Amino acid sequence: MVHHQNKAIREGDNPDLTAERVTGTFDTHSMAAQIYNSEAHARRRREITEIIAKRPELHDTKPFPFMTREEKILESSRKLTLITKHMNEIIEPNNSNEMFHLNNEVLGIEGHPMALHGIMFIPALTAQASEEQQKKWLTRAINREIVGTYAQTELGHGTNLQNLETTATYDVATQEFVLHTPTITGLKWWPGNLGKSSNYAVVVALMFIKGKNYGPHTFMVPLRDEKTHQPLKGITIGDIGPKIAYNVTDNGFLGFDHYRIPRTNLLMRHTRVEPDGTYVKPPHAKINYSAMVHVRSHMITGQAIMLSYALTIATRYSSVRRQGQIDTTQPEVKVLEYQTQQHRLFPYIARAYAFVFAGAETVKLYERVLEEVATGNVSLMADLHALTSGLKSVVSHYTAQGIEQARMACGGHGYSQASYMSEIFGVAVGGCTYEGENMVMLLQLARYLVKSASLVKTGQSSKLGPLVAYLGAKSDSTSLIDRTPTTGFAEYVKTFQHIARRQTLKAADKFFGLMEKGEKRPIAWNKSSVELNRASRLHTRLYIVEAFVRRVEEVADPRLKEVLTDLLHLHVNYELLDMSTYALEDGFVSSSQLDYVRDQLYFYLAKIRPNAVSLVDSWEFSDQELRSVLGRRDGHVYENLFAWAKASPLNKTDVLPSVDKYLKPLMESARASKL
Ligand SMILES: CCCCC/C=C\C/C=C\C/C=C\C/C=C\C/C=C\CCC(=O)SCCNC(=O)CCNC(=O)[C@H](O)C(C)(C)COP(=O)(O)OP(=O)(O)OC[C@H]1O[C@@H](n2cnc3c(N)ncnc32)[C@H](O)[C@@H]1OP(=O)(O)O
Numbered sequence: 090m091v092h093h094q095n096k097a098i099r100e101g102d103n104p105d106l107t108a109e110r111v112t113g114t115f116d117t118h119s120m121a122a123q124i125y126n127s128e129a130h131a132r133r134r135r136e137i138t139e140i141i142a143k144r145p146e147l148h149d150t151k152p153f154p155f156m157t158r159e160e161k162i163l164e165s166s167r168k169l170t171l172i173t174k175h176m177n178e179i180i181e182p183n184n185s186n187e188m189f190h191l192n193n194e195v196l197g198i199e200g201h202p203m204a205l206h207g208i209m210f211i212p213a214l215t216a217q218a219s220e221e222q223q224k225k226w227l228t229r230a231i232n233r234e235i236v237g238t239y240a241q242t243e244l245g246h247g248t249n250l251q252n253l254e255t256t257a258t259y260d261v262a263t264q265e266f267v268l269h270t271p272t273i274t275g276l277k278w279w280p281g282n283l284g285k286s287s288n289y290a291v292v293v294a295l296m297f298i299k300g301k302n303y304g305p306h307t308f309m310v311p312l313r314d315e316k317t318h319q320p321l322k323g324i325t326i327g328d329i330g331p332k333i334a335y336n337v338t339d340n341g342f343l344g345f346d347h348y349r350i351p352r353t354n355l356l357m358r359h360t361r362v363e364p365d366g367t368y369v370k371p372p373h374a375k376i377n378y379s380a381m382v383h384v385r386s387h388m389i390t391g392q393a394i395m396l397s398y399a400l401t402i403a404t405r406y407s408s409v410r411r412q413g414q415i416d417t418t419q420p421e422v423k424v425l426e427y428q429t430q431q432h433r434l435f436p437y438i439a440r441a442y443a444f445v446f447a448g449a450e451t452v453k454l455y456e457r458v459l460e461e462v463a464t465g466n467v468s469l470m471a472d473l474h475a476l477t478s479g480l481k482s483v484v485s486h487y488t489a490q491g492i493e494q495a496r497m498a499c500g501g502h503g504y505s506q507a508s509y510m511s512e513i514f515g516v517a518v519g520g521c522t523y524e525g526e527n528m529v530m531l532l533q534l535a536r537y538l539v540k541s542a543s544l545v546k547t548g549q550s551s552k553l554g555p556l557v558a559y560l561g562a563k564s565d566s567t568s569l570i571d572r573t574p575t576t577g578f579a580e581y582v583k584t585f586q587h588i589a590r591r592q593t594l595k596a597a598d599k600f601f602g603l604m605e606k607g608e609k610r611p612i613a614w615n616k617s618s619v620e621l622n623r624a625s626r627l628h629t630r631l632y633i634v635e636a637f638v639r640r641v642e643e644v645a646d647p648r649l650k651e652v653l654t655d656l657l658h659l660h661v662n663y664e665l666l667d668m669s670t671y672a673l674e675d676g677f678v679s680s681s682q683l684d685y686v687r688d689q690l691y692f693y694l695a696k697i698r699p700n701a702v703s704l705v706d707s708w709e710f711s712d713q714e715l716r717s718v719l720g721r722r723d724g725h726v727y728e729n730l731f732a733w734a735k736a737s738p739l740n741k742t743d744v745l746p747s748v749d750k751y752l753k754p755l756m757e758s759a760r761a762s763k764l
């Protein structure tokens with residue numbers, strides 16, 4: 090077999106797809122090491138995929154779209170039990186990256202009965218439980234002796250945590266907290282795996298001691314009997330019903346009726362309540378929000394992966410789908426030849442790379458903050474909160490848009506569940522809502538930006554943190570894009586900085602101006618909030634560009650560097666065109682400069698074309714993980730679409746009961762009445 094740079098090539102594949110892979114200019118294993126941020130992790134992903142491929146018991150018994158919700162939950166529980174049993178043969182113990190990949194391969198993205206256990210319950214106990222509490226609960230949780238979730242959101246409140254209605258009232262006499270749900274709107278609503286799977290939850294409730302409200306605090310709460318799994322007395326619990334997607338996860342409701350837990354079930358790593366009710370406050374008021382910050386930090390990578398699922402499916406399919414001619418004397422072309430198709434897909438391929446590079450930086454910062462907080466240093470918490478709030482919002486928004494573009498790029502077959510696009514979209518778009526609704530989280534970043542703007546305006550730019558230092562710098566009078574003989578990324582970065590700085594200072598001016606005119610602070614804030622959120626988006630998009638630049642600068646392999654540089658060119662030109670209103674409105678960029686940017690964009694679409702399939706192959710998703718007939722690695726789409734349709738439950742019989750019962754009599758009576 091010939092050695093190819095693209096490691097996805099196999100004999101017998103659809104020749105149209107192989108032809109794409111042969112034109113790739115770089116080694117896809119090496120690119121995977123960039124994507125997964127380490128050669129070792131990329132290799133381990135492949136090894137795990139190979140192990141799973143050899144174990145049919147870990148494969149889907151039939152395509153997910155053909156299963157009912159109940160069947161999916163049963164099937165997922167079966168596989169979850171198997172991977173728990175064989176975990177140590179497949180992944181390194183307690184390696185969360187490997188576990189994430191194992192779950193995606195075997196269980197898929199629709200969730201599973203222990204999704205929240207890993208994503209939030211264990212992280213909450215790790216960060217917020219005292220050592221003594223960890224000895225009691227964390228080891229059991231890691232061993233999966235108990236199943237837990239994170240129950241914060243209520244029917245009436247998800248965003249505004251200060252107004253949660255669930256109360257935890259301290260009873261000094263018995264040294265217990267009494268959990269209570271006073272109203273319907275105070276029912277916990279949405280927590281994943283609360284409905285049917287979990288027997289414990291980290292519950293967020295307003296803590297009252299001697300009549301004083303101490304705000305939201307986290308408690309370890311038993312929900313179901315460990316042996317019978319029946320709800321404990323005083324607990325009302327169940328599933329909230331089907332959702333747009335993510336239906337293997339049993340999101341649930343939960344009510345408490347004067348339900349008592351020991352004082353020592355308050356998570357006490359940073360906060361304490363003494364037996365006499367004395368409250369010991371934490372070193373940072375929001376320290377108990379750490380499980381949310383954990384997910385926000387990791388979901389950037391999670392979103393990039395889901396975007397890349399859709400792009401892998403659409404790009405491979407566009408290489409085997411032939412429709413129409415560009416030159417009428419030639420045969421029908423692959424739809425990937427159309428510039429419109431390239432323009433639909435390639436900028437999102439670039440964004441997916443940009444997001445995964447930004448995601449790696451975010452996780453690194455998160456891990457640093459976690460270590461520092463453990464030693465009592467909370468100085469970086471605000472920076473991490475601002476960064477993750479912006480990134481989760483911007484990345485989930487563009488991820489959903491990109492998946493929808495990828496679906497439409499697959500024409501009619503993209504609308505079939507055989508493509509798996511609707512599930513990928515449904516799961517990914519949830520990221521715009523969970524872990525903080527996007528507008529709300531952008532406003533959190535805006536608070537940080539406004540404080541930074543105020544430093545600039547009061548001549549204290551030297552106090553700006555590294556993420557916002559550019560706000561204090563002076564702009565050139567106009568952008569130097571296309572005004573220097575060797576326009577490079579520096580000119581683009583300066584232009585993005587100018588745009589983000591101008592919008593931030595302008596939005597802050599509006600806010601401060603309204604207050605100077607006598608508006609109360611929250612009213613002035615609300616009246617400026619659209620402009621403030623624009624600033625947050627521009628700031629975050631600048632950060633993403635900079636993270637991409639930083640990564641490309643680090644890459645040593647010249648072939649990888651070249652293609653990543655092409656992608657970065659595509660990214661900066663596409664982004665600038667997309668936000669050109671901001672660039673044009675103060676004349677920083679002229680229309681002739683934008684023409685240059687447009688030409689560059691078209692140039693890089695064409696330059697990337699031969700590497701398009703290799704760029705998506707580099708994410709190294711197996712067919713099992715993608716679960717898409719259109720996205721198959723071998724490109725044999727049509728025969729498998731036919732096989733998929735034949736396997737549809739509706740095709741088990743030629744005549745459905747609905748026809749026997751209704752359609753036949755209807756037609757018969759119509760015929761009879763005609764006689
Ligand atoms: C390899 C490992 C793999 C791990 C896998 C991880 C992810 C996988 C990726 C993909 C997964 C795919 C699918 C997943 C599917 C399902 C989803 C799973 C989980 C979802 C779970 C949830 O949704 S849990 C509920 C989340 N809820 C929220 O996010 C609520 C949003 N609201 C808030 O956060 C807050 O209410 C608020 C921040 C809006 C306001 O808080 P409040 O207490 O009212 O604040 P104020 O009193 O107004 O003070 C604001 C003040 O506080 C600062 N601040 C706020 N938060 C923080 C923080 N976390 N850290 C530091 N500082 C914070 C804020 O900046 C303000 O400061 P200033 O006053 O100085 O401006």
Ligand SMILES: Cc1cc2nc3c(=O)[nH]c(=O)nc-3n(C[C@H](O)[C@H](O)[C@H](O)COP(=O)(O)OP(=O)(O)OC[C@H]3O[C@@H](n4cnc5c(N)ncnc54)[C@H](O)[C@@H]3O)c2cc1C
Pocket residue numbers: 205239240241242245246247248249278279280281335340519522523524525526527528529532
């Ligand atoms: C798939 C999924 C999984 C979830 N898993 C969990 C879980 O495991 N545990 C858990 O506790 N929760 C979970 N949630 C709940 C989720 O975290 C909340 O739904 C989310 O935080 C949004 O809160 P909300 O529903 O109250 O929205 P709302 O706050 O009611 O939002 C409605 C609208 O009001 C706007 N709005 C609200 N407040 C403001 C404001 N201050 N300024 C400007 N606009 C505002 C929003 O932007 C939005 O447009 C999950 C949700 C989903 C969809």
